[in-house]
Amino acid sequence: WLYCISFLLPIVLGVFPNCAEKNTVYLEADTRTGPRYAFVSGDQAILRTDPINIASEIDFPPAGQRLVVLERTAKQDTIDDVSDFWYRVRQDSGIEGWIFGASLSFSQQEMAQNVRGRKKEIEEILPGIWWEIEGDGSTGYRKIVFKNGYFFYSYGNRLENSGKYEITDELKLKLSAPTGLGEELEVRKVGLEYRIFARIENFTYVFRPAPEEKEYLEVEKEEESEQ
Structure with a gap:
């Protein structure tokens, strides 16, 4: 056989x-x-x-x-x-x-053109306040404000740190000062809206833009008064 x-x-x-x-x-x-x-x-x-x-x-x-x-x-x-x-x-x-x-x-040329366009888009949507999103969809205690090339990271009503930021060619936010979220954040589009992701060890923090411009203006004044 x-x-x-x-x-x-x-x-x-x-x-x-x-x-x-x-x-x-x-x-x-x-x-x-x-x-x-x-x-x-x-x-x-x-x-x-x-x-x-x-x-x-x-x-x-x-x-x-x-x-x-x-x-x-x-x-x-x-x-x-x-x-x-x-x-x-x-x-x-x-x-x-x-x-x-x-x-x-x-092609690297095609990718470079794509990166330039994406960086410009991120520059336009980034200014303002971004709130942490909890796993159940509710708003957390962490927030980040971006304004004129600077970031302000807060936990609750306490300003934790601030400094400059830049958008890298990898489309990430590089922070000039350490925070509880690390020194590099990822910006990604989810559906029609952008999100910011911070990965610390085995946990990921997610942030979304504040829904109201009025809220951003009020927080902006608070951040300036604390400097």
Whole structure:
């Protein structure tokens, strides 16, 4: 019976070829069949376990992050009326997964133009007060005010620290002074509204813009009087 299996195995493999080879295209550097690197170009990028929109989420790579491209699907998929390939990529941390091509840029020039546009957009929406959001959606005790290139971080009514900030090419906020949130914050668009994320060890603080301009003006006066 071992002889029969050894005889039939090549036939079976010929009839049922490897699905991965049939449905994907490998993009190693030496083949020159595709780009080796890609850059995350949007806020809605999701790294998934498989090349399908309902697959489990692995990570949410931020805009500007560089990824190593390993493989792509042979056929395009359509999501929200946008058609593109799925790409299997690797992050610098070694984590691998699939990401929809509409969330990627494949040229540094294209990415640079995208970054400039995103930085300008962040500069426009950033000024004002940002409140912490608790897990249940309620407003927390932490808040950050951005004004004229400066930030003011408070816990409750107590001003904790202040200093200058800058928007990096990785679209993060780099703070000149340490805070309880660290010295680097991530700005990301969630739906139609921006959020600020601060990751401290295994916990993430999330901030959203204050809903009322009147509230911002009142807090602004408080911050100036405390200086």
